[in-house]
Amino acid sequence: MNKLKNYLFLLCAILAVANHSTAQQLIRVRPVEIDDVLTNPGKxxxxxxxxxxxxxxxxxxxxxxxxxxxxxxxxxxxxxxxxxxxxxxxxxxxxxxxxxxxxxxxxxxxxxxxxxxxxxxxxxxxxxxxxxxxxxxxxxxxxxxxxxxxxxxxxxxxxxxxxxxxxxxxxxxxxxxxxxxxxxxxxxxxxxxxxxxxxxxxxxxxxxxxxxxxxxxxxxxxxxxxxxxxxxxxxxxxxxxxxxxxxxxxxxxxxxxxxxxxxxxxxxxxxxxxxxxxxxxxxxxxxxxxxxxxxxxxxxxxxxxxxxxxxxxxxxxxxxxxxxxxxxxxxxxxxxxxxxxxxxxxxxxxxxMGYRFVLRTISYPEYVAPGEMFRFKSWWENKGVAPIYKDFLLAIKLTNDARTEVFITDADIRSWLPGDNIYDDAIAIPWDMPTGKYQMQIGIVDKQTHQPKVNLAIEGRTNEGWYSFGEIEIKDIK
Incomplete structure (x- = not known):
């Protein structure tokens, strides 16, 4: 009997997770490209x-x-x-x-x-x-x-x-x-x-x-x-x-x-x-x-x-x-x-001349729970004639009045040659991340300071050099 109860409990847990995964909408953002001359490091x-x-x-x-x-x-x-x-x-x-x-x-x-x-x-x-x-x-x-x-x-x-x-x-x-x-x-x-x-x-x-x-x-x-x-x-x-x-x-x-x-x-x-x-x-x-x-x-x-x-x-x-x-x-x-x-x-x-990065598409779930992995998929285009040679990092920033968190990815942007580049990743949301809605921003940042260093050829640049592309909710899921 105990084995049956354990089995039913596990099945319910799996179904709950499945419902949580399938109930969400996938948000897909296509940033607007700009035609400006960009002044960027090393080029x-x-x-x-x-x-x-x-x-x-x-x-x-x-x-x-x-x-x-x-x-x-x-x-x-x-x-x-x-x-x-x-x-x-x-x-x-x-x-x-x-x-x-x-x-x-x-x-x-x-x-x-x-x-x-x-x-x-x-x-x-x-x-x-x-x-x-x-x-x-x-x-x-x-x-x-x-x-x-x-x-x-x-x-x-x-x-x-x-x-x-x-x-x-x-x-x-x-x-x-x-x-x-x-x-x-x-x-x-x-x-x-x-x-x-x-x-x-x-x-x-x-x-x-x-x-x-x-x-x-x-x-x-x-x-x-x-x-x-x-x-x-x-x-x-x-x-x-x-x-x-x-x-x-x-x-x-x-x-x-x-x-x-x-x-x-x-x-x-x-x-x-x-x-x-x-x-x-x-x-x-x-x-x-x-x-x-x-x-x-x-x-x-x-x-x-x-x-x-x-x-x-x-x-x-x-x-x-x-x-x-x-x-x-x-x-x-x-x-x-x-x-x-x-x-x-x-x-x-x-x-x-050099590199010119356009974020074509980025997709992500509409919400995520504290302690969960936040998964995203992105398609980039380098419209220049060369890669970037500096060891900068791709980062995603979540920010609201309660908390700001910068997540560093393991993307090697130096390998992004001219043309299309795909980068998909998952980042861990801290267990103590306050619930609520967060503005999502992306940027290419300095390795030490984690401050943005590269201008992208898209709309949405903030005064700090990040690029806002959407909103995500962090909420408890029980």
Whole structure:
């Protein structure tokens, strides 16, 4: 008899749970997509030797390699004739970082980091070994050490010193390692350019380096920066493939937009036609974008495109579309203004550059009990050309006057490549969660603070950066 009673009790309990599950309505929400230009971490335009709110370079010129000339900040982060940015790019010559052998002037980077952070930006850094003019040379102490009279005859016009002299890899590499010891993993360092040789660190004729020299210079970066992203210039097959062998490695190029800059003198050569498409394949970096960021730099400036090259809208569209085909995430326009007639093209470009997340559908039950699992299903679309590379988290927030609770999911949003992405999950409602109706919000949040970091391409954004999408009731079910 007791066995029969226990059986009947268990059956009633099962039926009660079944009734509870089937009686509920499934709420399905389809958020409204927006067409706004979104300013988000790790993507979009950059400022160059400047920060949000600074005046741009005048005319069609720019500065690089020298310490930043800081402008007085009036509190307005607007960039006139230039998109808002989340990245500041700082390029500086070795001579300023190590003015005396073994003594590093990290204040230059520290101040740039502080300024970037205060303007809502992270900092991307390249330390270039030298430029092309006397005031852009290697450090004085190194020049005196290796060839004070500059008697070495370079086989490459853009080499200032002999990279095969073992002291070059030793001392330049030592400086890179010291930078890694200080800044690797710094939350406000967006990335480090892997620059090893040539004027401005652009890798001119890197294919002429011996295997030993190339590997020593590359390893100075790969062994020193294991947390902060590295982005290697697109140099030559052996160098880029060796760098990529150490793990996820992004890449960059410095002459996006060259359709005919030097065609008359170079037998019709143009970077956009005759170098980049071929080298992307030959260097083995065609699919690097799936796990590491791609960052490009303008050839000249927008004003040079317009005034000197005579580019029209079709030329600009072609350049932008090629960069999207290559999966660009960020762009250095050298803090030069965007011509008024091209601003709409830039806006459309920005909407596709990097990642752009749209929550298409999310479904969930109309109520849940304290201590139960709250299950939801979601369909997302990444309408950009690249994933997000930052280790942010997908979170759901329940809030009312009595309680606010943020639930962190285990979604790996870095795997959300362009196109459709499905994420279904269940989160545990605390036993002590007060009953009542709760507003439901969703967001992509910082790993430490759990505060929203990413703007979504949907309606419903709150002042705090969350996106409201519905209501759920928490109630006792007996």
């Amino acid at each position: 979009g335009f950059m400022t160059f030797q400047r920060f949000n709110g600074d005046s741009l370079n005048s005319g069609n010129s720019w500065t690089e390699g020298f310490p930043i000339e800081y402008q007085e900040f009036d509190g307005d982060l607007t960039n006139e004739d230039h998109p808002a940015t989340t990245i500041a790019y700082f390029r500086i010559y070795w001579k300023y970082i190590e003015p005396e052998e073994g003594n590093y002037n990290w204040d230059l980077l520290d101040r740039a980091l502080q300024s970037a952070t205060s303007r809502g930006q992270t900092l991307m850094i390249r330390i270039a070994p030298y430029g092309t003019y006397d005031n852009e040379d290697v450090p004085d102490w190194y020049r005196k050490m290796v060839d004070p009279k500059r008697e070495w005859k370079s086989p490459v016009p853009k080499w200032a010193v002999d990279p095969e002299d073992p002291r070059y890899a030793q001392y330049f590499g030592r400086m890179i390692r010291a930078m890694g010891a200080r800044y690797d993993g710094h939350p406000d360092v967006e990335g480090i350019d892997l620059a090893i040789v040539g004027a401005w660190g652009e890798g001119e004729s890197s294919q002429l380096l011996s295997k030993n020299t190339m590997q020593l210079l590359v390893e100075a970066y790969t062994e020193s920066f294991t947390k902060t992203p590295l982005i290697a210039l697109l140099m030559d097959e052996k160098t880029n493939k060796y760098a990529d062998s150490f793990g996820d490695m992004g890449w960059r190029v410095d002459c996006i937009g060259d359709l005919d800059f030097w065609a008359a003198e170079e037998n019709g050569f143009a970077h956009m036609y005759d170098l980049y498409p071929q080298r992307i394949i030959n260097c083995g970096v065609k699919d690097a974008w799936e796990s590491a960021p791609l960052s490009f730099e303008i050839c000249g400036t927008f004003l040079r495109w317009k005034e000197e090259q005579g580019y029209n809208r079709q030329d600009v569209e072609y350049i932008f579309n090629e960069s999207l085909k290559w999966h660009i995430s960020s762009f250095n326009a050298k803090s030069s203004p965007v011509p008024e007639e091209w601003k709409d093209l830039v806006d459309e470009w920005l909407k596709k």
